[in-house]
Amino acid sequence: MVTVEDNHVIKTRDVNFYYGKFRALTDISMDFEKNRVTALIGPSGCGKSTLLRLLNRMNDLIDGTRVEGDVLFEGKNIYDPEVDPVEIRRRIGMVFQKPNPFPKSIFNNITYGPRLAGLSDRVDLEALAEQSLKQAVLWDEVKDILGQSAMMLSGGQQQRLCIARALAMKPDVLLMDEPTSALDPVSTAKIEELIQDLKRQYTIIIVTHNMQQAARISDRTGFFYIGKLIEYSTTEKIFTRPDIKQTEDYITGRFG
């Protein structure tokens, strides 16, 4: 029997984040449960994307940013000086707002990461590509055109390809930054369905502007406002009887 505490794959402790002098996140302490979908919601500029990008050190890429506090991944602070961000990003994958396939073939998009991580056997790579594409429910659509450019796929297919590409690294956690905001309703529905399947194997943290989406697909929801975590609870509670007035106002569309 595992304890509840052991079930949290990522924990943040009193995290503050600065862009130059601007404090974008204030004292964020948040636990992310394993094999669950956690949604981060809140109005634009509330810091939810910043928090997401902090969890796999993608914010390192921006000059002049600074992190205070601990981000614990499996109990270890990923901001410790001896931690290699490259290693962290292999374990914590990311899918972006706009589909961003490389200008390469579908096959090479999927195998790009694993190959650079040292996998070279052609048979293994092919198996991995098939497995990842099946997980992302894209296999049937592209199995005959793996050699063609990923740029010719539709937006929804490209986004599923990006998910497959992230899955090919066999990460533990998948971060998704508004993954459906650039997609049409049909593609959005496919990806939401996919997320439900994926949480059996992965821990998923998703930023979304779409509150119905958060309500539909997530198990837990955190509401952010001006860099602070206002309320964090089960999705059901957040959407039916939130404790805090600000959360309720946002959920019911009174501001945001």
Place this chain on the structure above:
Amino acid sequence: MRWRYLKEGLFFGLVRLSAFVITAALGGLLFYIFFNGLGAISWDFLTLAPTDSMTKGGIMPAILGTVYLTLGAILMALPLGIMSAIYLTEYAKQGPLVRVIRIGVNCLAGVPSIVFGLFGLGLFVVFLQFGSCILSGALTLGILILPTIIGASEEALKGVPQTFREASLALGVSKWQTIYRIVLPSALPGILTGSILGIGRAAGETAPIMFTAAAFFTAKLPSSIFDEVMALPFHIYVLATAGTHIEATRPIQFGTVLVLVGLVLVVDLVAIIIRSTIRKRKRW
């Protein structure tokens, strides 16, 4: 009301005239060169060495020398320029240091070419004791086109969408591998196009090679990079100013000019073709 229309028409006429004047100047120049030079061009002219104190024969050694010097300049400047541009756009923290380097690069682009010639003479020919040879000339020309290559490479690298870099890094790929595998291949067409235009300039420069590589006359083809060579621009300069038969060699002078212009045009044409095919293919 009428005055406004008049002003409008006047201004439009002025800008149109400017465009025409420039096109006419280029067209006139090319016509003049073709008209005067075409008569001198023959198979022998392109494949033989000069004879009879350079009043007869061909210009083959000069063509070959220019090709060698230009190739050498590219070999030196392209890797160095691309690497500098990668440092400036991908690695360096944007700040005072980078700004100083950029200003330096831009100043380098504005330095008169004779200054490069003297610098090459001082550093490569005299101090490093390479002597006047292909190596010294190519290095000097390389430095001359370095700013062009750095500028073109920086533009091309900046044109690669940030999302490519993010996508790669988020897969746990290191920064260097991201640059090498994703950023550089995407930027390469732009880098090459810009650089080829620099190469055209290198092929035509006289002053930088005058003291560092170019021979007044040598019928012997170079056997190593430590040999002096003839070069097209310098050959023209010599024939037009220093020969004993300046008037008599006019046709040869124009023929040589035509060959040089032709070379540069071909190189530029290649750049234009590369660019347009890439533009058609590239969709992001």
